[in-house]
Amino acid sequence: MTQKMHIKLTVNGEDKEFLAEPRELLIYALRENLNITGPHVGCETSHCGACTVTLNGKSVKSCTMFVAQANGAEITTIEGIGSPDSLHVLQEAFKEHHGLQCGFCTPGMITRATKLLEENPNPSEEEVRFGMAGNICRCTGYQNIVKSILAAASELNASKEAAQ
């Protein structure tokens, strides 16, 4: 066992401090040290995206990043996107359009989709498919995920227009 490091993270707006081995992967730090179990472990090789979080404004697969590398970072997980009383538009859209089945990929999928829509607020279907290609779903065949994201994009744009 190596010497533990003092780690500081801001997760979903809350400051967190804990000790962790530098080799510990970010996903395990989130899940084991901080009890944030929304992001999941699917492959540990960056392929499936079940562990996706937003780290310093970028979509990151937390299974292939050491917690030491994340030290000081600002992280948003599915737990920081919407709340039971006020779901994010994407969370509502996934429910409305049957964009999930077993739910295992869903936290990573929605977390990635929030970034995708920030990067490209008005994506075409093709752009959604390309932008979500780092997140694997075994249940839905993606059709309803794509539909959910496109619907959420329209809704977000409509509410932006209404606000202007």
Add this chain to the structure above:
Amino acid sequence: MNDMTPDREERSANLKGLGCSRKRVEDARFTQGKGNYVDDIKLPGMLHGDFVRSPYAHARVVSINKDAALELPGVVAVLTAEDLAPLNLHWMPTLAGDKQMVLADGKVLFQGQEVAFVVAKDRYIAADAVELVEVEYEELPVIVDPFEALKTDVVLREDLAGQTEGAHGPRKHHNHIFTWEQGDEATTNQVLDDAEVVAEETMYYHRTHPCPLETCGSVASMDKVNGKLTLYGTFQAPHVVRTVASLLSGIEEHNIRVVSPDIGGGFGNKVGVYPGYVCSIVASIVTGVPVKWVEDRMENLMSTAFARDYWMTGKIAATKDGKITGLHCHVTADHGGFDACADPTKFPAGFMNICTGSYDIPVAYLAVDGVYTNKAPGGVSYRCSFRVTEAVYFIERMIEVLAIELNMDAAELRRINFIKKDQFPYQSALGWEYDSGDYHTAWEKALKTVDYEGLRKEQAERVEAFKRGETRTLMGVGLSFFTEIVGAGPVKNCDILGMGMFDSCEIRIHPTGSAIARLGTISQGQGHATTFAQILASEIGLSADSITIEEGDTDTAPYGLGTYGSRSTPVAGAATAMAGRKIRAKAQMIAAYLLEVHDDDVEWDIDRFVVKGAPERFKTMKEIAYAAYNQAIPGVEPGLEAVSYYDPPNMTYPFGAYVCVMDIDVDTGVPEIRRFYALDDCGTRINPMIIEGQVHGGLTEALAVALGQEIAYDDLGNVKTGTLMDFFLPTAWEVPNYETDHTVTPSPHHPIGAKGVGESPHVGGVPCFSNAVQDAFRAFGLRHTNMPHDHWRIWQTANRLGLHD
């Protein structure tokens, strides 16, 4: 009555019952990251287990030295077969009547086999300790080819030496497991000898893996104070796991509680019992604290249950004008190192004998030889009912090959051989009674929707353009028509480890008119909490929104055989309807009492009992529920509860017609799916939104299997596709949009006429994608080429046919 009509419609709509695209009640927690999967379970003092696995596919285990591992701070125990032997847990029974090593007992039979189980304070320490366990191996000759296995002197299963009789009859060779025969061999051979036309083909349905996004795992917690074992895990059949755990451990069954929490996809992978489950239990018993085991993705792909791996040889006899007269099928089935197929006991090759498909074939014969090799054990139904995917692929390829032999259109060949509507219930040559179907209607609807004639014309023009050098793409039209056999099954012929394959539902109506229903099944994403409430809503007249569905906890749910083989709706769905009818029968007595009329003088009307001829006099189900708890009704017990254990009289037989249009770049081997049309007939439709979702998902898993997904081994038994880098899981980028459609032919024997749908798209989809690839090359002389049709293999096919010259 006109005033009443909208009111009744509204009342009916309020129930959110059968036929309604009700939004899923599961989604609130899943979309907020509040699912509760096995790896989310944390118990006080919990330890973590990890496996030392064999790097060799076939080797003798000379010695295991645990000393260095045990010296590592944080390591609590290292278990080997030697430690498990006194408990008689170093081997365990498989679902197929064989036995399997829990930890390597003297030798290993496949790469990735479990050799030792390390228990430590956290998973990093456990992983470090795995590296410190020193295992000395002596390599043995590796057999990865089932045909070679049947010839070689190398004995894979020394524990079975000298046993000429297995669980399924005589063994012909020391690496042979069973021969399973169905149908009439002599007559079939006679028909083949006398036939005007015979088409023959050998095809390999490659080994693949269900690969749910969540891997397998368990948390065992032995409470030594109270003598109770609680086991959480990725179990598609929690009650069966409880019974097996009791039989293996000697702990009485009432002292074992098995819980399947949320499951991150199953697709057959989570039906069996794995060494990890057993080791977590033993480790918890040994250490007295909870022990978690969760495998990683490589372990999942290398060691837990694979699917398929069937070598199938077919001969199909027909008249010159295309009427099929007989079918012969032989399968060499590669089962790996142990026979751990998950099939009903009496069906060692599952329902492979559905291989006459949707066609009226008067005589047929099937023989399956199961063989041991140095590959991982398994043989599960990957998103299909037991081996039905193999059967449907076989017949749908044989039809295409016969069409080539006859120089006939493959759609027309299907049309003239379909079982006709008036032949149902239809007795197949290999022993099944198909419950209902209308194949011609489905087929014509599909062909018309896609403009089949137009597609063939376009394809012919493309071939001409290709020959003229004007294009480098070819066009394939993939057809498939499938008949599934799901809903296992009647207790008289279907059991798992002796447990009859019934299923169950228990309902409690609460005084204020809401309810909880518990079932013996367990959802892995199918949305049971949503759909079973809909079945019940239509039966008992309470809104689905007022009905909680609970599954997966053996302390509370009635015994059931679990969820796989599309059996939940056909069996547990039937139990739900039947239990609901018991509730209604009692409710009728209560209503009659409250309305002061005879029981026979009230009738059911959506959500209430009304006095016949006096619709203004009624009692709603809510009122009846309250009365059941607050009134003393002569001759009627208080309360409103019911339970039903449903033994289905027959399987159900969903069917469908699929068409795939594909463009293939001959120079890169890249296929582009231009259109995919899927017509499914699953009988009565409970929730169209969920049905469509199941179809999209099943088709995507079919696309994966047909176009690239495989578990491949090299000659030394090394797994070549052990990570998601090599094992193909399609992303949103590779997957098309699907067009879904349906016909409705209810099952005549199911209480609500439902047949099940989750696996149909996979069963029908694989041959459809494969046929599309192969059809593209038909004009250039291709007869058959094996899946998976990845870019490299498609390119090779084009090259072999001289299309790069």
